[in-house]
Structure formats: structure tokens, C-alpha cells
Amino acid sequence: MNTRFFNAKILTMTGDSSIIEGELWVEENRITYIGDPKKGNEINKTAMPSFDREIDVKGNLIMPGFKNAHTHSAMTFLRSYADDLPLLDWLHKQIFPMEAKLNGEDIYHLSKLAILEYLTSGITANFDMYFSPENITQASIDMGFRSVLCAGISEFTGSTEENLENLENWYHKYNHHNDLISYCIGFHGEYTAERPLLEGIAALSRKYKAPVYSHNSETKAEVEQCLKKNGTTPVVYLDQLGMFEHGGGGYHCVHVTEEDLAVFQKRGLTVVTNPGSNSKLASGIAPIAKMLNMGINIAIGTDGPASNNALDMFREMYLVTVLQKLKENDAASVPANQVLHMATVGGAKAMGLKEMDTLEAGKIADLVILDLYQPNMQPINNIIKNIVYSGNKQNVKLTMVNGKVLYEDNQFYVGEDVENIYKKANEIINRMR
Numbered sequence: 001m002n003t004r005f006f007n008a009k010i011l012t013m014t015g016d017s018s019i020i021e022g023e024l025w026v027e028e029n030r031i032t033y034i035g036d037p038k039k040g041n042e043i044n045k046t047a048m049p050s051f052d053r054e055i056d057v058k059g060n061l062i063m064p065g066f067k068n069a070h071t072h073s074a075m076t077f078l079r080s081y082a083d084d085l086p087l088l089d090w091l092h093k094q095i096f097p098m099e100a101k102l103n104g105e106d107i108y109h110l111s112k113l114a115i116l117e118y119l120t121s122g123i124t125a126n127f128d129m130y131f132s133p134e135n136i137t138q139a140s141i142d143m144g145f146r147s148v149l150c151a152g153i154s155e156f157t158g159s160t161e162e163n164l165e166n167l168e169n170w171y172h173k174y175n176h177h178n179d180l181i182s183y184c185i186g187f188h189g190e191y192t193a194e195r196p197l198l199e200g201i202a203a204l205s206r207k208y209k210a211p212v213y214s215h216n217s218e219t220k221a222e223v224e225q226c227l228k229k230n231g232t233t234p235v236v237y238l239d240q241l242g243m244f245e246h247g248g249g250g251y252h253c254v255h256v257t258e259e260d261l262a263v264f265q266k267r268g269l270t271v272v273t274n275p276g277s278n279s280k281l282a283s284g285i286a287p288i289a290k291m292l293n294m295g296i297n298i299a300i301g302t303d304g305p306a307s308n309n310a311l312d313m314f315r316e317m318y319l320v321t322v323l324q325k326l327k328e329n330d331a332a333s334v335p336a337n338q339v340l341h342m343a344t345v346g347g348a349k350a351m352g353l354k355e356m357d358t359l360e361a362g363k364i365a366d367l368v369i370l371d372l373y374q375p376n377m378q379p380i381n382n383i384i385k386n387i388v389y390s391g392n393k394q395n396v397k398l399t400m401v402n403g404k405v406l407y408e409d410n411q412f413y414v415g416e417d418v419e420n421i422y423k424k425a426n427e428i429i430n431r432m433r
Contacts, residue, residue, distance in 0.1 A: 001026075001028070001052045001053070001403065001404065002025070002026065002027045002028070002049050002050060002051045002052050002053075003025070003026040003051060003052065003053050003054075003055065003365075003400075003403070003405075004023060004024075004025050004026075004051040004053070004054040004055065005023055005024045005025075005026075005055050005057050005062055005369075006022075006023040006037065006054065006055070006056060006057065007023070007037075007056050007057050007058060007059060008021075008022065008023060008024060008057035008059070008060065008061070008062050008369075009021060009057075009059060009060065009061045009062070009372070009383070010022060010024055010034060010061070010062045010063070010359060011061060011062070011063040011064075011359075011383065011384075012034065012063075012064075012358055012359040012360060013063065013064050013340075013341070013344050013345055013357070013358045013359065014358045014359070014360060017337055017384050019061075019383060020034060020035065021036075022034070022035050022036045022037050023035070023036075023037055024062055024359065024367075025049065025051075026365040026400070026403050027049050028403055029179075029364055029365055029402045029403030029404075030362060030363065030364055030365060030403065031359060031360065031361055031362065031363050031364075031365050032049070032361055032362075033361055034359060034360065034361060055398075057369060058373075059372065059373070060369055060370060060371055060372050060373065060397060061369065061370045061372055061383060062359070062367055062368070062369050063344070063359070063367065063368060063370065064124075064344045064345070064348075064356070064357065064358055064359055064366065064367060064368070065122055065123060065124025065125065065344070065356070065366045065367055065368045065399065065400075065401070066121065066122050066123045066124065066313040066343045066344060066347070066368070067123070067124070067125050067126075067127070067299065067300075067343065067344060067346075067347025067348050067350075067351055067353065067356075068118060068123045068125070068126040068127065068300075068301055068302055068311065068313065068347070069126075069127045069270075069272045069299035069300060069301040069346075069347040069350045069351060070127055070129070070251040070252075070272045070274055070299075070301025070302070070303055071114070071126050071127065071128055071129075071301055071302050071303060071304055071311065072128065072129055072130045072303070072304030072305075072306070073110070073111045073114035073115070073126065073128050073130060073136065073139075073304070073305075074102070074106070074107040074110040074111045074114065074130050074131075074132075074136070075110070075130070075304035075305050075306040075307075076110045076111075076113045076114050076117075076305045076425060077098075077102075077106070077110050077425060077428050077429045077432070078094075078095060078098060078304075078305070078306035078429075079305040079306065079309045080309055081094065081098070081306065081429070082094030082095060082098075082306065083280075083309070087219065087281050087282070087283070090281070090307075095306060098432055099131075101432045102131065102132075104132045104134070104135045105135070106428050107130065107131060107132045107135040107136060107139075108132075108135040108136075108138055108139050109139075109421065109424040109425060109428065110425055110428065111128075111130075111135065111136050111139035111140070112139045112142075112143060112414075112416070112421045112424075113421050113422070113424075113425045114126075114305065114311060115139065115140065115143050115145045115414070116412060116414070116418060116421060117305075117310075117311040117312075118145070118311055119145075119399045119406050119407035119412065119414075120393050120396060120399075120407060121311060121312050121313045121314065121393050121396065122313065122368035122370070122393075122396045122399055123311070123313055123399075124145075124146060124356070124366035124367070124368065124399060124400070124401045125145075125146035125147065125148065125347075125348075125351060125353060125356065125366065125401075126145075126146075126147055126148070127148045127150055127184075127213075127272070127299075127301065127347075127350065127351050128147050128148070128149055128150065129149075129150040129151070129152040129186060129188075129213075129251075130152060131152070131157075133149050133151075133170055133174060133183070136149060137149065137174060137177060137178070137181050140180055140181060141178050141180055141181065142414075142415060142416075143406070143414040143415065143416070144180070144401055144402065144404050144406055144414060144415070145180065145401055145406065145414075146180045146181075146353075146356070146366065146401055146402065147180065147181055148181075148182050148183070148184060148351040148352065148353070149170070149174055149181065149182070149183045149184065150183075150184045150185075150186035150213050151166075151167050151170060151183075151184070151185060151186045151187060152186065152187065152188045153166065153167055153186075153187050153188065153193075153197070153201075154187060154188040154189070154192035154193055154197075155192055155193060155194060155197065156192065157188075160194075160196045160197045160200060163197055163200075164197070164200040164201070164204065167185060167201065167204060168204060170183055171183050171185060171204070171208065171210070179402065180401075180402060182351075182352060182353075184210070184211060184212075184213055184248075184351075184352070185201065185204055185205055185208070185210050185211070185212045185213075185248075186212060186213040186214055186248075187201055187212075187214045188214060188215060189214050189215035189216065189218075189222070189234075190214070190216070190222075190226055190234040190237060190238060191222050191225055191226065191234075195241075198238065198241050198243065199241055201243065202238075202241045202242040202243045202245075203242075205242075205243065205245065205246055205248075206242060206245060206246065209246045210246055211246055211247040211248035211249070211352070212243050212244065212246075212247075212248035213248050213249055213250065213251065213272075213350075214238075214250060214251065215250070215251045215252060216234050216235060216238075216249075216250030216251060216252060216253055217233065217234050217235060217250065217252065217253050217254060217255045217256050217260065218251070218252035218253075218254055218255075218278070218283055219254070219255065219283050219284075220255050220284070222234065222255070223255045233256070233257055233259070233260055235250070235253075235256060235257075235259075235260035235263050235264070236259055236260060236263060239263045239267065244263070244267040244269055245267075247267060247268055247269060247270075248269060248270070249264070249269040249270030249271060249272060249297075249350060250264075250269070250270075250271060250272070251272045251274065251301065251303075252272070252273070252274055252277075252278060252283070252286065253271045253272075253273070253286055253291075254278055254283050254284040254285065254286045255284060256286070256287065261287075261290065261291060261294055261296065264291070264294075264296050265294045265295060265296055268297075269296070269297075270296070270297040270298070270299055270346070270349065270350040271286065271288075271291055271296055271297070271298050271299070272298075272299045272300070272301045272347075272350060273286050273288055273298060273299070273300055273301070273320060273342075274300075274301050274302065274303040274308075274316075275300075275316060275319035275320050275323050276302060276303065276308045276310070276312075276315060276316055276319055277302070277303035277304075277307040277308050278303075279319065279323070280307060280308065280309075281307055285323050285324075285326075285327050287327070288320060288324050288334055289324045289327070289328050289330075289333045289334050292334065292338060297346055297349055297350065298342045298346050299342055299343075299346040299347040299349070299350040299351075300313065300316050300317065300320060300339075300342050300343045300346070300347060301316070301347075302316055312392075312393060313343055314387075314391050314392045314393060314395075315392075316343070317339045317340065317342075317343050317387075317388045317391075318388065318389065320334065320339050320342065321333075321334045321335070321336065321339050321388060321389075336382075336384050336385045336387070336388035336389060337384050339388050340384055340387060340388055344357065344358075345357045345358060353366075364402060364403070365400055365402065365403040366400065366401050366402065367399075367400050368396060368398065368399050368400070369396075369397045369398040370387065370391070370395045370396060370397065371394075371395045371396070371397045372386075372395075374394060374395055376390045376391065376392065376394075376395070377390065377391070377395060397409060
């Protein structure tokens with residue numbers, strides 16, 4: 001399908017914060033033109049494609065879609081189920097026992113529910129770590145959504161041999177499965193994996209020259225446990241095992257040392273920060289300002305809907321910046337333009353989505369239209385600051401993934417009645433309870 005967006009403000013995120021006034025063309029799934037309006041004799045009519053749809057953007061903003069760089073989509077069934085508890089009680093008494101009741105079909109339906117929420121937040125891709133990759137994959141394909149899957153293997157998901165065999169099989173299968181799907185080598189965390197499994201993962205990374213991601217230094221207790229067991233921090237320990245020779249990074253990275261950050265800087269790793277989840281679970285505030293000053297790539301994730309509980313990039317962007325201002329005691333710390341970069345380009349870099357990071361001719365059309373004519377966006381003194389400091393999901397008018405409109409003006413175009421998705425999610429949690 002060919003789509004022409006005209007009468008638009010366009011934020012390309014290609015290096016500066018300048019806004020283009022004009023139009024954007026999508027042919028099939030790629031952007032083919034961004035620029036000034038084409039009028040009269042300014043265009044060779046024979047070169048202009050035939051459009052299936054022409055959308056008057058009415059002065060609103062087109063920008064790259066947000067990238068949710070860490071989540072557990074199918075945990076939608078535990079939204080608001082086990083809140084206001086200490087972390088270990090939350091995990092061991094509520095979350096793990098309920099997850100043990102999940103089956104693949106459950107994960108398929110629950111992932112669909114999460115995708116609906118991503119679309120309402122202008123999120124066009126997620127970095128999803130959960131069980132049953134085949135069901136997550138099918139949910140994403142059926143709804144036309146882009147997912148990068150990250151393995152969450154641990155000592156609890158099988159023997160070392162089984163885990164490594166599954167990881168290698170998944171890496172091959174899902175990196176060539178569908179245009180919407182890719183796969184990343186990963187594991188749950190240092191504290192849920194013994195050394196032989198970690199060494200095997202590092203060997204796979206070297207074999208395929210592939211990046212590796214995992215939960216890392218999320219809590220103070222996690223780091224203290226690793227120091228006691230291995231004599232060093234999780235970041236340094238994993239690096240000593242050769243885990244990061246081909247890049248990757250960590251989710252959370254709240255309790256990191258100067259030595260840890262030096263590893264991230266040296267290896268070109270990404271930190272995926274999750275301020276909503278880390279605040280709600282009282283895990284702490286990651287030193288994002290310090291990381292940025294060191295040139296470390298930062299992406300933003302919501303974490304799962306059991307610990308956040310929303311899958312809302314606007315809320316995460318706001319928390320990233322205001323928590324850093326408090327932590328650094330500096331109102332100028334981590335300004336809006338840096339945060340918006342994290343939520344788009346930084347996330348795309350973390351997820352290996354090189355063709356979906358910015359809006360440029362030749363790149364894939366994963367984009368969002370934000371409504372600037374809502375009270376929270378007026379007056380338009382600075383669009384980027386409006387997005388980060390006052391923007392919210394009500395401003396998302398349209399979300400396009402891979403050249404297809406999946407959400408527009410509060411309506412979903414995902415090939416299924418959303419009421420059925422809601423019904424299935426409630427049936428699943430009611431069965432478990």
C-alpha cells in the first residue's frame with residue numbers, strides 16, 4: 001500500500017531537532033520521500049507514485065515510532081495483581097507461582113493485549129523477553145507488529161545443554177522467520193544462571209559475533225550476591241567470561257560501579273533504563289546522567305506490565321528526566337532532546353533496528369503521528385519539550401508499522417476484534433485464580 005502524508009510537521013531524528021514542514025511518502029513498507037510540498041510544476045507527475053491513501057496531517061507531527069527496549073509482554077495477565085509488595089515477596093510468592101500456570105496459548109493471547117497498548121503509546125517495536133518465543137512471534141505477526149525477541153533462559157528453564165540448544169535453534173529460526181521478527185542472544189540474569197550456562201552463552205556469542213542482553217545490576221541485593229559468590233560485580237564477571245566481546249548490554253543497570261561503566265564504555269554496550277519499574281519496586285535510580293557523559297548508548301523500556309504497570313513510553317520518558325534531575329540535584333540534567341533520542345534512536349540501536357531508527361528516504365516506515373492540537377501541546381514553544389514533559393497517550397493519532405496503519409484515531413486495525421483480546425486475557429487470569 002502506498003500512502004502520502006501531507007501538510008505535516010516532520011521530526012526525522014537524524015541529528016538535530018529541526019522540524020520539516022512538508023510531506024512524507026510511503027511506498028509499500030519504505031519511506032521514499034520527505035520534503036517540501038510538491039505543487040504544480042515542481043514535480044514530474046510521471047515520477048509521483050500512485051497513492052492508495054492520502055492523509056492530511058493537518059499540521060500535526062510525524063516522527064519515528066518509539067522503541068520499547070525492555071518488556072515482558074505476556075505479563076499483562078498480572079497487571080495490578082501483585083502490587084505494593086517487597087520485591088522478593090512479589091517475585092516468589094506472587095509472580096513465579098502464577099507464571100508456572102501459563103501455557104503457550106496463554107502467552108499468544110496475552111502478548112496481543114500488550115501490543116494493543118504499545119500501539120496506543122506510539123510504540124512500533126518491542127524488545128521482548130519471555131517464555132515461548134513461538135507464541136510471541138505468532139502474536140506479533142498476526143497483528144502486524146515488530147518484535148525483537150531476547151532469550152530469557154536460566155537454570156529454571158532447563159539443563160545447560162537444553163538451554164544452549166534451544167538458544168541456538170531460536171537464534172537461527174527467528175532471525176529468518178519474518179520481516180517483523182528478529183532474535184537476540186540473551187539470558188535472564190547472572191543470578192539465575194550458573195557459570196557453565198554463562199560460558200556456553202558467551203561461546204555462542206563469539207561463534208555468531210552476536211550481541212548479548214540480560215537483566216543486570218537491577219537491585220543492590222543482586223550485586224552483593226554476585227560479589228560474595230564471584231568476587232566481583234555482575235558486569236565485570238560477565239565481561240571476564242567473554243560475554244560482551246560483540247556488544248549487547250543490560251536491562252536496568254541501577255547499581256553499577258565506575259568499573260562497570262568503564263566496561264560498558266569500552267565494549268560499546270547499551271543500558272536499557274526502566275525508571276517506572278525501578279521506582280515502583282524501590283530498586284533505585286540508575287545513574288543515567290553519568291552514563292550519557294561517558295558516551296554510553298541509552299535506551300528506554302517499560303519492563304513488564306506486572307511491575308510497571310503501564311506500557312507507556314510517555315510516562316517513562318518523563319520519569320527518566322525528572323529522576324535524573326533529582327538524583328543529580330540539577331534541573332538541567334538529561335534534557336528533553338536526549339530523552340527523546342533514547343526512546344527512538346537509542347532503542348533502535350539497542351535492538352539492531354538500523355532501518356527503523358530515523359525518518360529518511362529508503363528506511364522502513366515505522367512512524368507515529370502526534371496530535372499537537374490538544375491542550376497539553378499548546379502553545380507550541382518547543383515540540384520536543386512538549387512531547388517529553390507534557391505529552392501523553394492522548395496525543396497519539398496514528399501508529400504505522402512496516403508501512404501499515406495499525407492504530408488511528410482510537411481505532412485498531414490489527415485483524416481482530418479487540419473485545420475478543422480483552423475477553424481472552426480475563427478468561428486466562430480467572431482460570432488461574
